[in-house]
Structures are given as C-alpha cells and as structure tokens.
Amino acid sequence: MLVRGADAAMRWVTQLLGESATAGRERISEAELRDLVAANTRLDPEGRRLIDEVLGIGARHVRELMVPRTEVVFLDRGMAIAEAVRVVRDAPHSRFPVVDGSRDDVIGFVHLRDLLIRPDEEWAGTVGALAREVKRLPTTMRVLPALAQMRREGSHLAVVIDEYGGTAGVLTLEDLLEEVVGEIHDEYDAVPAAGAAPGEVDARLNLTDFAESAGFALPPGPYETVGGFVMAELGRLPEVGDAVDLVEGQLVVAAMDGRRVARVLLVPTKPAVPAVRAAAPAADELVPAVSGS
Structure with missing residues (x-):
C-alpha cells in the first residue's frame, strides 16, 4: 500500500515538476507546490509525508545514489557463460554490466537469470551473446527525472556516465524507489548482523x-x-x-x-561530567564550641 501511494505521489509530483531539472519551475515552483499540498484538505498525514519526501529529494543527483564502479561486478563480453556464473555466484546484485575490454566501454548488461537458465548446449557460449541494451544517465541528472524515465522505459538498470564519458557507476530502479519509500527488503536480502555496532x-x-x-x-x-x-x-x-x-x-x-x-x-563525544563540589561546612562547624563555666 505504501509503495502504491508513493508511486501515485511520484506520478503527480513529477507531472507537475516536469521531467527536466527546469521544466517544472516554468509551471510551478516548489514553494507553490508545498503551499498547494498544505492547503489540500483531502490529503491524509501519510500522503503529505510522502509528497514532502518526494519534494525533498528533488535537488539530489543520481551520482549520490549510484553504486560506484569500484563496487560493481563487470563481465567481459568474451567471457564464457560457465565462467561468468562462477564470477557472479556470490555477488550481491542480480544485474551485471557487460563490457568490451574496458569498464568505460559498457555494451549492455545481463541478468543472473540469463546466465543460469540456459540449455546445456549453450553453456559454451559467451556473455556478449546474452547482453541486453542498457540505459545511460549522466551523473548530473536529478533523481526524480531519472526515476520517471526509468519507469516509463521499463529500465531496471542504468550506467551512470561521468563528465569525461567514463563509467562512474550503476544505478537501479530499486535504488531510486528506495530513496522515496525507504529501504525495500526481500527474502534474499542479508539480515544485519546482531553484533553490529549501532554507530x-x-x-x-x-x-x-x-x-x-x-x-x-x-x-x-x-x-x-x-x-x-x-x-x-x-x-x-x-x-x-x-x-x-x-x-x-x-x-x-x-x-x-x-x-x-x-x-x-x-x-x-561523551558529555562532560560536572565536578562534584564538597558541601560547605555548617556555620556551627566553623566556630569552636565554647564550654560553659
């Protein structure tokens, strides 16, 4: 229910803001949109919270959410499928960019299912034969337009390109959705270690x-x-x-x-512990007792 509500809010907000960093500002400013939301009496508190979070991420860029290239498992197009299965067996992702020699030359991507669900006679083939077309996004693109584009085109993975044309990292549709609705866990996600330090x-x-x-x-x-x-x-x-x-x-x-x-x-930082001052002696302790005559 939360995801459907966020999805509806996203469609509404991105329609108002437009699908570029400036198109929305030509029609309505963020401040005006917030005023409209505040004045709308039909929105429940959860709907207001979702829209507020959507607006809050409007200024963020895809480079802030991407998985950097150092954390990505790349597969070379000439790699044998059987070898690729061994490489990705313990990877935390299910989609893998396919490159032609260099990480800056991504020609597509493969899904884990593409590698595993193959007729036995095709296991001698190469990864390049399975590569699907991959979407590309610049590092400077805003999060909301990127989400709108990937949803519209049905893209689950995008390669993020830096200003020099190289591969900066990859971004998934799930990464973008989680930025709006929070962490999405499934039965395959690792459970945080019980002994992990809270900080x-x-x-x-x-x-x-x-x-x-x-x-x-x-x-x-x-x-x-x-x-x-x-x-x-x-x-x-x-x-x-x-x-x-x-x-x-x-x-x-x-x-x-x-x-x-x-x-x-x-x-x-540990809070400073105030020094404990000794209580002042009572007045009668300062004056020697005078014995009676």
Whole structure:
C-alpha cells in the first residue's frame, strides 16, 4: 500500500515538476507546490509525508545514489557463460554490466537469470551473446527525472556516465524507489548482523543520508560520501583505526575494502561530567564550641 501511494505521489509530483531539472519551475515552483499540498484538505498525514519526501529529494543527483564502479561486478563480453556464473555466484546484485575490454566501454548488461537458465548446449557460449541494451544517465541528472524515465522505459538498470564519458557507476530502479519509500527488503536480502555496532555505517553513505541518520551534517567539500570526507580530512589513504575528530565525536575507520573505506564507526563525544563540589561546612562547624563555666 505504501509503495502504491508513493508511486501515485511520484506520478503527480513529477507531472507537475516536469521531467527536466527546469521544466517544472516554468509551471510551478516548489514553494507553490508545498503551499498547494498544505492547503489540500483531502490529503491524509501519510500522503503529505510522502509528497514532502518526494519534494525533498528533488535537488539530489543520481551520482549520490549510484553504486560506484569500484563496487560493481563487470563481465567481459568474451567471457564464457560457465565462467561468468562462477564470477557472479556470490555477488550481491542480480544485474551485471557487460563490457568490451574496458569498464568505460559498457555494451549492455545481463541478468543472473540469463546466465543460469540456459540449455546445456549453450553453456559454451559467451556473455556478449546474452547482453541486453542498457540505459545511460549522466551523473548530473536529478533523481526524480531519472526515476520517471526509468519507469516509463521499463529500465531496471542504468550506467551512470561521468563528465569525461567514463563509467562512474550503476544505478537501479530499486535504488531510486528506495530513496522515496525507504529501504525495500526481500527474502534474499542479508539480515544485519546482531553484533553490529549501532554507530557503524557504510562509508558509501552520502552526506545527506548521514546527516539524517546521525543528526548532524558533515562539512561540504570535494566529496560526496562519508568515506570521501574521512579521506579528505586525513589527507592520505586511510587505515583501520584512523580517526577524524568532530565537534560531535569521532569518525573511526572500522574496515577497509582495498584502498576504499568500507565502514566507519561514529563515536559520540561523551558529555562532560560536572565536578562534584564538597558541601560547605555548617556555620556551627566553623566556630569552636565554647564550654560553659
């Protein structure tokens, strides 16, 4: 029900805002739309919340939600299908970009089902023969137009292209929907470890999401993720145990994945304990007792 409500809200808001970063502003501003929502007496609190969240992500870009190329499993077009099955067996994703030698030359993508559900005689084939057409989005594209385009075209995966024409990462339709309606879990999603520290977060978390979860914002800079902030503050490649001091506490590198910060631990500043002052002695304790004559 929540997903259907968010989907309806998204269709309405994107229709009003248009499908480009500027088209919506020519028809109605965000402030005017918020006024319309506030004045609409037929919207229930849940509908207002959904629309408010949709408007809140309107200024965000796809680069903030994409899976960076360092985290993507790429398959070469010449790879044998049987070999590809071994490569993707433990991957956390079900769709994989297919490249022609270089990660910057993506020719399509394959779904896990394409690799597994094949007649036995076709297992000797190559991944390139199974590649489907893949959508491409620039890193600067806004989230709402990207969601509208991918829904309209039935695209579940898009390759995100940087300003130099290279592959910056990949984006799924699920990533975009989760930004609106929250995390979507299915029976195949991993359950968070019971012993995970409550202040431990994925270093790929973008600054906006970190601010929402931590309750304070990291300073802006030439980075978009928590891991990028830590690396910029250290001025070198981080190591496990490295810490960055904040007013609110410390960000400690908890795990590395190659040269990338994988997880960070937020250690909040302990509140100062006020010093306990000894009680002043009573007046009669200061004056020596005078014995009677």
